[in-house]
Amino acid sequence: MMSRPGSHGSCPVPVHSAERIEIGHGGGGKLTQRLIDTVFRPAFAVSDEDLTCDSAAIGRSEFELAFTTDAYVVQPLFFPGGNIGSLAIFGTVNDLAMSGARALAISAAFVIEEGFAVTDLNRIVETMRDAASRAGVRIVAGDTKVVERGKADGVYIATSGIGEIGSRALIRPQEVRVGDAVIVSGDIGRHGMAVMAARESLGFEPPIESDCAPLFGPVSALIDGGIELHCLRDCTRGGLATALIEIARCADVTIAIEQTKIPVSGPVRGACEILGIDPLYVANEGRFTAIVAGGDAERALSILQRHDDAAAIIGMVGERDGSTDAKIRTIGRTRALDLQTGEQLPRIC
Amino acid sequence: MRFVDEFRDPDGARSVAEAIAATVTRPWTIMEICGGQTHAIVRYGIDHMLPDTISLLHGPGCPVCVTPAGIIDAACTLASQPEVILCSFGDMLRVPGHEQSLLTARTGGADVRMVYSPLDAVTLARENPTREIVFLAIGFETTAPTSAMAVLHAERDGLTNFSLLSSHVLVPPAMRQLLADPTNKVQGFLAAGHVCAVSGYRDYHAIPQRFGIPIVVTGFEPLDILQGILLCVRQLEENRADVENQYRRAVRHTGNRYAQAAVEQVFKVQGQAWRGIGWIEDSGLALRSRFALFDALNRFTEVHVSPERETACISGEVLRGVCKPDDCPMFGNLCTLEHPLGATMVSSEGACAAYYRYRRVSGAA
Numbered sequence: 001m002m003s004r005p006g007s008h009g010s011c012p013v014p015v016h017s018a019e020r021i022e023i024g025h026g027g028g029g030k031l032t033q034r035l036i037d038t039v040f041r042p043a044f045a046v047s048d049e050d051l052t053c054d055s056a057a058i059g060r061s062e063f064e065l066a067f068t069t070d071a072y073v074v075q076p077l078f079f080p081g082g083n084i085g086s087l088a089i090f091g092t093v094n095d096l097a098m099s100g101a102r103a104l105a106i107s108a109a110f111v112i113e114e115g116f117a118v119t120d121l122n123r124i125v126e127t128m129r130d131a132a133s134r135a136g137v138r139i140v141a142g143d144t145k146v147v148e149r150g151k152a153d154g155v156y157i158a159t160s161g162i163g164e165i166g167s168r169a170l171i172r173p174q175e176v177r178v179g180d181a182v183i184v185s186g187d188i189g190r191h192g193m194a195v196m197a198a199r200e201s202l203g204f205e206p207p208i209e210s211d212c213a214p215l216f217g218p219v220s221a222l223i224d225g226g227i228e229l230h231c232l233r234d235c236t237r238g239g240l241a242t243a244l245i246e247i248a249r250c251a252d253v254t255i256a257i258e259q260t261k262i263p264v265s266g267p268v269r270g271a272c273e274i275l276g277i278d279p280l281y282v283a284n285e286g287r288f289t290a291i292v293a294g295g296d297a298e299r300a301l302s303i304l305q306r307h308d309d310a311a312a313i314i315g316m317v318g319e320r321d322g323s324t325d326a327k328i329r330t331i332g333r334t335r336a337l338d339l340q341t342g343e344q345l346p347r348i349c
Numbered sequence: 350m351r352f353v354d355e356f357r358d359p360d361g362a363r364s365v366a367e368a369i370a371a372t373v374t375r376p377w378t379i380m381e382i383c384g385g386q387t388h389a390i391v392r393y394g395i396d397h398m399l400p401d402t403i404s405l406l407h408g409p410g411c412p413v414c415v416t417p418a419g420i421i422d423a424a425c426t427l428a429s430q431p432e433v434i435l436c437s438f439g440d441m442l443r444v445p446g447h448e449q450s451l452l453t454a455r456t457g458g459a460d461v462r463m464v465y466s467p468l469d470a471v472t473l474a475r476e477n478p479t480r481e482i483v484f485l486a487i488g489f490e491t492t493a494p495t496s497a498m499a500v501l502h503a504e505r506d507g508l509t510n511f512s513l514l515s516s517h518v519l520v521p522p523a524m525r526q527l528l529a530d531p532t533n534k535v536q537g538f539l540a541a542g543h544v545c546a547v548s549g550y551r552d553y554h555a556i557p558q559r560f561g562i563p564i565v566v567t568g569f570e571p572l573d574i575l576q577g578i579l580l581c582v583r584q585l586e587e588n589r590a591d592v593e594n595q596y597r598r599a600v601r602h603t604g605n606r607y608a609q610a611a612v613e614q615v616f617k618v619q620g621q622a623w624r625g626i627g628w629i630e631d632s633g634l635a636l637r638s639r640f641a642l643f644d645a646l647n648r649f650t651e652v653h654v655s656p657e658r659e660t661a662c663i664s665g666e667v668l669r670g671v672c673k674p675d676d677c678p679m680f681g682n683l684c685t686l687e688h689p690l691g692a693t694m695v696s697s698e699g700a701c702a703a704y705y706r707y708r709r710v711s712g713a714a
């Protein structure tokens with residue numbers, strides 16, 4: 001941990017107690033300042049001005065801007081392939097990417113539980129720095145609050161992000177048309193199963209790694225490739241099925257997908273099989289579905305496969321079919337896909 | 350995982366379905382016992398691949414569905430005691446007792462936790478010596494061995510704060526009871542592969558001998574189920590009644606002896622109430638008196654299992670194959686996944702949930 005000569009002398013708290021977060025760290029006084037100086041600034045600040053004011057000037061843009069916000073609450077905080085910090089950065093970057101926007105700047109607010117280890121906070125913050133640099137975005141403003149022990153689950157992070165929209169065409173569900181192709185950007189279900197396995201200490205071998213990753217790269221490749229892109233949706237909570245159902249509802253169409261075309265890795269399929277969980281509804285943090293003009297489907301696929309060779313065309317958009325938002329062809333028949341009720345819970349036998 | 354993919358191969362499935370169609374000469378009614386198989390059948394549309402002459406009935410093999418409401422009442426009462434941490438499998442937390450579910454008890458302040466294995470509950474007991482850890486133990490022959498292991502581990506470690514609220518059930522007595530019912534329509538059984546992987550199928554031979562009905566031990570993938578149906582139909586057409594094993598890659602005749610020994614050591618067989626079905630002789634497992642210390646109902650003598658009350662839900666008939674979920678007047682209107690009225694809608698292995706999730710929208714043909 002970084003420390004400044006002399007600063008300990010003026011601080012009323014002995015050095016060793018800084019190893020755990022105390023209520024005073026959120027009070028806005030010297031302890032808060034020290035936390036900023038030793039944890040946040042070394043990780044996030046790019047220039048001397050960064051993190052010195054309550055808000056940051058982030059420059060001008062000739063493009064239309066997009067803005068988003070999200071809160072991250074995950075247990076466990078650390079899981080194979082990432083932690084709450086990478087989740088918070090990629091989640092926000094990806095929300096922007098789904099409107100075709102490249103993230104410019106992110107703010108992050110931390111709610112930390114009293115007693116939380118500063119080493120863990122450092123690990124999270126360093127991951128956020130690495131994630132931000134991978135996504136090409138700056139973390140420019142932040143806030144820290146500390147709550148009493150027992151009032152939070154370690155740490156919660158809320159992030160907001162601003163980005164510029166590079167595409168001239170609108171990318172939103174209302175643009176989806178009959179005959180469009182439905183593509184998924186990679187294999188599904190990794191994040192949700194990685195978190196579940198870590199949370200419940202299910203020792204799957206090899207361990208399932210989260211797919212947590214920034215998505216603007218493949219999105220901008222589609223835009224630069226001149227693909228007629230109608231809608232993008234990241235397949236986070238509720239998984240691929242929920243994303244498709246929501247798009248179909250908005251666009252008033254029925255989306256038809258093929259079970260056999262949906263990419264699911266061996267370990268994820270095995271874990272889902274054991275626990276009785278449908279991978280279509282499992283959360284992802286680095287996968288999206290793209291709805292593109294039918295004629296551009298193959299070209300869009302080859303662009304996406306350069307980023308992830310598991311990307312696949314999984315179905316197409318059809319006329320509205322009664323009350324059915326999305327349907328899936330399995331071995332024996334075609335059935336409707338429905339929104340999940342509540343959380344997916346593992347089965348018993 | 351080529352292993353699983355092979356058992357979902359559409360071409361392979363079609364050719365087995367064709368073989369079934371070529372074998373059948375008259376109507377047959379077959380029951381798949383296990384809720385996991387019911388879900389696979391409805392989810393993959395296996396019933397749609399069969400000739401109209403074959404009817405599938407859904408059986409009582411969903412452990413969540415058959416757990417009596419009175420046991421859940423007792424679990425909720427236990428969970429609301431300040432010293433108790435009540436643990437069970439995820440699915441179990443949603444099922445209502447007569448008054449509430451464990452999840453509602455949790456929102457009311459009870460310490461209810463989801464675990465994946467009873468052994469996790471033992472770990473919890475070790476880590477929380479000042480609390481009482483109660484594991485609501487449910488399930489068939491598949492889950493009973495880990496419950497037994499949990500008790501043995503707790504005993505070995507000298508834990509005095511761990512107990513089971515046991516509601517384990519056994520499959521063969523339920524099959525016998527179904528067949529003995531004069532209204533029975535079942536002509537052949539697909540037995541649950543997972544259950545037989547543990548218990549073996551030695552005990553099953555008595556059933557074809559007594560009732561003249563074939564049993565095929567069957568796996569859970571679409572192709573497994575189709576092959577199970579083919580084997581069953583062949584027996585029926587040839588007027589044979591044997592126990593056959595479709596699920597050879599996982600099941601041996603004798604099952605898992607180690608698991609059986611653990612169950613035998615910890616539990617004794619006794620009569621048991623099944624939710625919606627009623628009392629079935631010799632179909633439950635109770636802790637042997639040597640392990641009385643680990644029996645929650647013995648430790649907390651003030652807690653009782655209340656008798657079942659009448660409800661409008663006809664899930665008992667659904668579980669006995671007397672009717673199908675969509676025969677229930679409340680299906681899909683008063684009773685939905687969002688507002689379930691019975692355990693067969695709550696449980697992710699329940700037949701009503703399978704029909705609601707996969708069958709409700711018929712427009713998607």
Ligand code: SF4
Nearest residue numbers: 662664677684691701
């Ligand atoms: S539909 Fe609901 S009320 Fe009817 S049998 Fe099924 S669970 Fe019971």
